[in-house]
Amino acid sequence: MQENQSVLFLSDGGETVRQLQTYLHPSSDHLLDWFHVAMKLTVLQQQNKAFLEDNPEGGKQVAKTLERVKHYLWHGNVDKALECLGLLLFDLEVQRRRFPAAAKLDRGVTEFDTYIRNNQKFIPNFGESYRQGDTISTAFVESTINQVVSKRFVKKQQMVRHEVARRNERMSTLS
Helix, strand or coil: CCCCCCCEEEECCCHHHHHHHHHHCCCCEEEECHHHHHHHHHHHHHHHHHHHHHCHHHHHHHHHHHHHHHHHHHCCCHHHHHHHHHHHHHHHHHHCCCCHHHHHHHHHHHHHHHHHHHHHHHCCCHHHHHHCCCCCCCHHHHHHHHHHHHHHHHHHHHHHHHHHHHHHHHHHHHC
């Protein structure tokens, strides 16, 4: 890699990762990875399911708002997404007194709001980038890493089981 070569890093938005990327290539560009944005929104939708059971009307509104936030973020309209999140947090503040599930959802939305605020300058128009054929996600990398870790974990479990079986055999022959 040449010093003046343009490098684009996609990341989960963590500050330490971005610092490492900047250290490795000071003039690099940084973008938030759509995979991580979508994953966090999926978690919020899951948290909303419990609230939906307690408060069907409120839960439907939350689901619609989260879809709107996703749409705005996909199109790079961070200000509108943050505006929706702010209104949602205001509504959840009222709801959390009446519905326990709203408190957990409120914490999740607060964390997501902070995540988007901290990374807003790294959020592109994902839709436009996608249409141009640019990479917007590291999902394929995440998937590969998860598969490797999973296989190694299974192998380690098998090794432990074999070791326990051998130990048990030795114990039974000694008795």
